[in-house]
Amino acid sequence: MEITRIMIIGAGAMGAGIAQVAAQAGYRVILNDVAEAFVQKGMAAISGTLDKQVHKEKISSDDRKIILDRIIPSTKLEDGKDADFVLEVIFEDFEAKKSIFETLDTLCKPQAIFASNTSSIPITRLAATTKRPEQFIGMHFFNPAPVMKLVEIIRGIKTSEETIAITEQIAARMDKTSVRVKDVPGFLVNRINNAMRNEAKNCLLEGVATIEDIDTALKLGLRLPMGPFELEDFVGLDVALNVSKTLYDGYKDVKWRPNRTMEQLAISGDLGRKTGKGWYDYTSGEKKPRTDIEF
Numbered sequence: 368m369e370i371t372r373i374m375i376i377g378a379g380a381m382g383a384g385i386a387q388v389a390a391q392a393g394y395r396v397i398l399n400d401v402a403e404a405f406v407q408k409g410m411a412a413i414s415g416t417l418d419k420q421v422h423k424e425k426i427s428s429d430d431r432k433i434i435l436d437r438i439i440p441s442t443k444l445e446d447g448k449d450a451d452f453v454l455e456v457i458f459e460d461f462e463a464k465k466s467i468f469e470t471l472d473t474l475c476k477p478q479a480i481f482a483s484n485t486s487s488i489p490i491t492r493l494a495a496t497t498k499r500p501e502q503f504i505g506m507h508f509f510n511p512a513p514v515m516k517l518v519e520i521i522r523g524i525k526t527s528e529e530t531i532a533i534t535e536q537i538a539a540r541m542d543k544t545s546v547r548v549k550d551v552p553g554f555l556v557n558r559i560n561n562a563m564r565n566e567a568k569n570c571l572l573e574g575v576a577t578i579e580d581i582d583t584a585l586k587l588g589l590r591l592p593m594g595p596f597e598l599e600d601f602v603g604l605d606v607a608l609n610v611s612k613t614l615y616d617g618y619k620d621v622k623w624r625p626n627r628t629m630e631q632l633a634i635s636g637d638l639g640r641k642t643g644k645g646w647y648d649y650t651s652g653e654k655k656p657r658t659d660i661e662f
């Protein structure tokens with residue numbers, strides 16, 4: 368089956384990033400969200416990133432226009448009726464995703480493939496909300512999607528080999544490297560990364576080192592682009608907490624128990640860079656240690 372038209376449901380940072388990558392790979396893209404304002408925000412983000420690429424002479428201004436023209440803004444799921452591949456990239460709420468997939472199942476053509484970028488909800492559970500579990504797959508991108516080279520491809524219990532092969536071809540055309548992963552809690556990268564970040568928080572709790580020193584140590588000692596606390600502030604403490612809870616619920620092992628301070632920060636609305644405070648304070652425009660909380 369040839370894939371030419373991809374619908375992306377959710378025009379937030381991840382959805383917009385993936386839409387950009389898909390359009391740059393030559394696909395026709397339908398970028399959908401519930402409100403016009405959300406779609407326009409996503410389009411503006413894509414436009415801004417492409418502007419930077421033009422400025423750096425990585426693409427021409429003609430390319431920029433061609434890429435943007437390939438993306439059709441949408442606020443109606445009906446716009447996906449001719450899509451060959453639909454990727455859902457909304458917030459992590461099973462009921463919300465279920466409702467979207469149930470609707471799409473009735474609207475989209477029977478051969479269309481459905482995918483979710485979920486980082487925490489089992490693919491088999493999402494697939495079971497549709498009448499096409501063989502054509503349902505996990506396609507998990509990493510933030511920021513235009514930069515990060517990896518795509519985890521998660522096979523639900525009924526996902527067909529053809530669906531996997533097509534998804535791998537899409538990832539390759541987007542210039543991503545894919546790995547096949549079984550449908551287990553946290554999949555692969557978040558499972559391993561969460562274990563490291565939990566251990567970093569245990570070190571903080573035991574007073575082994577400060578947040579800043581733990582980040583510095585792991586960046587310089589392991590050549591990571593960001594330390595564990597910087598990374599959580601980057602992806603959002605709400606997202607990180609969600610992943611942590613999924614692992615704890617899924618494996619029922621105390622080693623995955625979400626860190627209490629992370630939970631408290633998230634509950635109090637300190638979600639990292641996007642709210643100005645998380646493990647660090649960004650309110651001055653720069654990353655600074657927090658002085659209002661004793662960790």
Ligand code: CAA
Pocket residue numbers: 384416419423486508509510511512513514515557592593598602606
């Ligand atoms: N969108 C598009 N491009 C972006 C971008 C964004 N949001 N942020 C940075 N870039 C581009 C820049 O334009 C720049 O491009 P060029 O090389 O073409 O000039 C390049 O990325 C490097 O950016 P910067 O020089 O500004 O900054 P940097 O070198 O510090 O890199 C970073 C920034 C890429 C975010 C880097 O710090 C990094 O790799 N961090 C770790 C990210 C990570 O681990 N992501 C995974 C999170 S976990 C996840 O996503 C899974 C989940 O389910 C929660």
